[in-house]
Every structure is written in C-alpha cells, then in structure tokens.
Amino acid sequence: MSGNKVDIKVVLLGKSYAGKTCLVERYLHERFNGETVPYQNTIGAAFGAKKVDVNGKKIVLGIWDTAGSERYESMSRIYYRNAKAAILCFDLTDKSSFDRIRFWIGELQTHEEACKIYICATKKDIIDADPNTRDVNEKEAQALAKDVMAELYETSSKTGENINELFMAIAQYYLETVKTTEVKEDMIYLNEVKKRLPCSCKST
Numbered sequence: 001m002s003g004n005k006v007d008i009k010v011v012l013l014g015k016s017y018a019g020k021t022c023l024v025e026r027y028l029h030e031r032f033n034g035e036t037v038p039y040q041n042t043i044g045a046a047f048g049a050k051k052v053d054v055n056g057k058k059i060v061l062g063i064w065d066t067a068g069s070e071r072y073e074s075m076s077r078i079y080y081r082n083a084k085a086a087i088l089c090f091d092l093t094d095k096s097s098f099d100r101i102r103f104w105i106g107e108l109q110t111h112e113e114a115c116k117i118y119i120c121a122t123k124k125d126i127i128d129a130d131p132n133t134r135d136v137n138e139k140e141a142q143a144l145a146k147d148v149m150a151e152l153y154e155t156s157s158k159t160g161e162n163i164n165e166l167f168m169a170i171a172q173y174y175l176e177t178v179k180t181t182e183v184k185e186d187m188i189y190l191n192e193v194k195k196r197l198p199c200s201c202k203s204t
C-alpha cells in the first residue's frame with residue numbers, strides 16, 4: 001500500500017432501504033443516525049475509504065455504497081466493475097430484499113466472476129428485539145450463501161454487531177488471496193525456468 005492508493009475495491013449492492021448506507025456509516029464513522037435522521041435514499045453512489053491493519057499489514061478499503069433504487073440499476077455495473085468484494089445486503093425484516101440479492105448474484109457471476117461475494121443480513125437488532133419481525137428464514141439464507149460459496153453475516157448498524165468482523169474478513173481474504181497468487185506466480189516462474197534449462201543442467 002502506498003499513499004492514498006485503494007487496495008481493495010468493495011461495493012455494496014442491494015434493494016433500496018436494505019441498510020447499505022447505515023452499514024457504511026457505522027463502519028467508517030462508528031455512528032447510527034437512523035433514529036434521529038429520516039431515511040434518505042442514496043442517489044447514484046457514495047464513496048468512502050478506510051485504512052485497516054491486518055496482522056501488521058496496512059491496507060486501504062475503498063467502499064462504494066450504491067443506490068438500491070431500480071432507477072439506478074443500469075449504473076451499478078460502473079460501481080462493481082473490478083471490485084474485489086461485493087457485500088449483498090438484505091433486510092432481515094423484508095423478504096423481497098432477500099429475493100433481490102439473487103439478481104445481484106447473477107450480475108456478478110456474469111460480469112465480475114473474480115469478485116468475492118459476502119451476503120449481509122441487516123437490522124439484526126430489530127429481530128433480536130422481536131423475533132416475529134423476522135421475514136427471512138435463517139436456513140434459506142444459509143443455503144443461498146452456501147450455494148454461491150459466499151459468507152453470510154447478520155449485522156446491526158444500530159448496535160454495530162458483526163460489522164467490523166465483516167470488513168475484516170474481506171481484508172483478510174484479500175491478503176490471503178494475494179499471497180496465494182504470489183506463491184502461484186513463483187511456482188509458474190520456477191517451472192518456466194526448469195523448462196528452459198539446457199539438458200546438461202539436469203544432471204547437476
């Protein structure tokens with residue numbers, strides 16, 4: 001990492017009102033304005049960045065909070081292009097928001113194959129306070145996550161539960177993958193060197 005360079009592009013996708021902006025607000029600024037400020041839909045997208053320390057390595061996450069409104073859907077590809085991680089948000093109290101993430105999974109699988117998917121079930125505090133408000137079956141969410149090899153996090157932007165954990169997992173996975181790639185590249189390089197060695201070298 002050098003200067004203000006963004007190391008990992010992370011994009012948030014999901015239905016309008018799913019809780020994407022609050023998730024980013026909580027992570028970047030450790031605050032939740034949901035009880036004091038009326039809901040305002042995101043227009044286009046918003047960008048924020050945060051430097052994190054993963055086992056002594058500092059990396060910068062560049063986070064794109066996209067608009068959930070279907071009106072802006074065609075623009076979303078601009079925001080998820082080259083993203084290393086996508087957080088697909090759904091609201092635990094709204095089944096239609098869960099159904100919507102299948103659309104985003106399809107988009108990413110078609111256009112951004114290398115992007116790692118994280119599924120984020122938001123507003124956990126609401127269902128903790130009243131389990132009857134749960135509109136998405138936990139097993140169904142787990143099954144979908146397993147299907148697409150995604151990790152599933154249940155979060156609350158009100159309490160902050162699981163939010164640092166989610167972004168830390170993204171950063172850690174990124175670093176592990178970078179390391180693996182470097183190792184792979186070294187291996188390829190060694191193979192190439194072996195292939196090019198003159199025959200006389202084999203016996204030495």
Ligand SMILES: Nc1nc2c(ncn2[C@@H]2O[C@H](COP(=O)(O)OP(=O)(O)OP(=O)(O)O)[C@@H](O)[C@H]2O)c(=O)[nH]1
Nearest residue numbers: 016017018019020021022034041042068123157158
């Ligand atoms: N209790 C509770 N309310 C939440 C939580 N997250 C979001 N909300 C509320 O849900 C509403 C929508 O949240 P936003 O974060 O603005 O939703 P969004 O997905 O960014 O919406 P768009 O910008 O339209 O795409 C707001 O009224 C928030 O206060 C949460 O974790 N707990």
